[in-house]
Amino acid sequence: MPARNAFYAQSGGVTAVINVSAQAVIETARKYPKKIGKVYAGRNGIIGALTEDLIDTSKEPLENIRALGHTPAGAFGSCRYKLKSLEQNRREYERLIEVFRAHDIGYFFYNGGGDSADTCLRISQLSESMGYPLIAVHVPKTVDNDLPITDCSPGFGSVAKYVAVSMREAGLDVASMAKTSTKVFVLEVMGRHAGWITAACGLAAARTGDAPQVLLFPEITFNPQQFLAKVDESVRKFGYCAVGVSEGLQNADGKFVAESGLVDAFGHAQLGGVAPVIANLVKQELKLKYHWAVADYLQRAARHIASRTDVEQSYALGKAAVEFAVKGMNGVMPAVRRLSSKPYKWDIIAAPLSDVANREKKMPRDFITADGFHITQKCRNYLQPLIAGEAYPPYQDGLPRYVTLKNTAVRKKLGAFSL
């Protein structure tokens, strides 16, 4: 069988290391010239496939492909665009096949999270459902760390390292000012449905009394009175209190705390920002001086402080995806399997996409302390290896030298398609 081309796309929220997986897919594909021809990337994810907006990665200088290994965000563009089921939107699947056929695409690599795994599963079934021969492999990625089967998700380790480092640094700041100034500091982090990132903040506290003294998880219903009592206790004991809070923190009525009160001058509800709500509560009830920070995209784009473990796994998973594909393994996702925590050992297994799609990995309750305000030793043992090691990008004139790809378009062969 002659070599066929491969399609690679980035999907959903980007991370500090998704480009590392892209690099791995491209570099590994080149090691199998008898099986894989060119690697075409979708411009802005799956939208690039639907609109036949393909990027020819073979036109990219080698050093640019290598530089993906230290460049955050999505170098080919990503998108939030979920394909409906075949029954609901046959038109889009027929278009995909039309594009794949026009460009002789026989391999489909989709680099994304849970929703994308579902899309990848559907595409892996095209061979059977619509008679187009295609091997589809999912490359895992999500800062939310909520993919099942895999021990962790690429992108998470680097966010975890960022929030733990930031919390340790800001905690020292507050501690040194607390005598006469700020006594409570609130850092808001990502993770709307799962508290993995909030938990990672907790790694900053190596000893009793270290920041953060309080964590607010999306898994634990917010109890203002208990929270205020914890803050008060910390300020009395240690002179200050640093709080890590998930953007997804919920009230007893199941509503996001972030949406529970702030309105602008026109009375519009202010979207986002649980940190100011929490900080205001502390000020109103405890009369303590506060500061708050919202890390937002800074945390997931922070390649400058990426975890080496995360970088290595992102590469290994992209590489494994191609190796699975050339072996003819369709509808799978390479996953990290933890062999031991101390010393940290892991390998890669193949997870069937039917077991991955539409399943969220929640944080176990025993990763959170009984009072709901911190992480347990078990959680630390899980998290610690994931933030281990540094992997600094090169710098020029004081700034990281991130690559912007040329992203040369493949000549179109088909007519337009409206999304």
Added chain:
Amino acid sequence: MPARNAFYAQSGGVTAVINVSAQAVIETARKYPKKIGKVYAGRNGIIGALTEDLIDTSKEPLENIRALGHTPAGAFGSCRYKLKSLEQNRREYERLIEVFRAHDIGYFFYNGGGDSADTCLRISQLSESMGYPLIAVHVPKTVDNDLPITDCSPGFGSVAKYVAVSMREAGLDVASMAKTSTKVFVLEVMGRHAGWITAACGLAAARTGDAPQVLLFPEITFNPQQFLAKVDESVRKFGYCAVGVSEGLQNADGKFVAESGLVDAFGHAQLGGVAPVIANLVKQELKLKYHWAVADYLQRAARHIASRTDVEQSYALGKAAVEFAVKGMNGVMPAVRRLSSKPYKWDIIAAPLSDVANREKKMPRDFITADGFHITQKCRNYLQPLIAGEAYPPYQDGLPRYVTLKNTAVRKKLGAFSL
């Protein structure tokens, strides 16, 4: 004359590198045993002097003193406490002299910003005004970069590097998602009165179209219509818009934009947070999807991404302070003098404190583009050397190994003093 002891205190908001100056003061003082005995640090700044809460730095293990060189925040504690004038509060000055005399303190090193320089100046006059022989030298420090005479202020270069790196990273994130998701990103940075830190965000943009496309300075009155037009233009041209905004941005009526609208559920004005106000405006008027981040303490505590130039200058200034003192130079501040920008060359001069105290260095208007929304090449030439070079801390288990000092107290000799 026998050696006399030295007093060192940290004052005002801490930085990623103020401890580097502390290290330099302590290490340099040890090189002049005939002049300087012990270095006592004030616990929580000048409050430590007033309450006779002194720390004996000679009891600290050598490796801990060395580790100050890579540890952010104030290792001895800082404070916001401004001494009034001698006429207004003779009691405090008399107490200081009482404490200094009890512990044979002949040298006073004050590590702070503009307000602290004023305090240091008053203390340098104690010899004349109250007959207590003392040499007082100010060690400059402020992330606001608003000290006069010195070309830059220690602490600023590291914040500048942090915000430039963060903006570059978040900008790449937004660019890769903009096709279907977030189109406008707002990063709020410090600098209530001067736009130096906001300007540093601008360094992230190496080429036309790079993030940030828009900067909002405290020096330029906020004009919502012009701002929205700039954002709209950037989204049309580049697909997205990243905005760096100073916490001190003001409306035409001279009020802080941060305080111009948001109220909590109880109707209390929400303090702080210009980013959400700006982001809401974009959403209401341009109907664009947005994200916003508030860096807050993360930016000034970020030792993990400190500027090497900043670290080197912080050490050099602490060292020079001691060298000035042993030469008998009273009432001065070592200041950085820029000799050339390309290549970057600097040396240290002595600035009389009477020229430093209560004078703010504003950003020159020609550092801001004519339209008020970005920085000029002149500004880049000034800023660029200040963020140059990296100075990574050591890591352990994935986190920076910052030191917590033992901070052994000096035995008290006097009665209590109420602040």
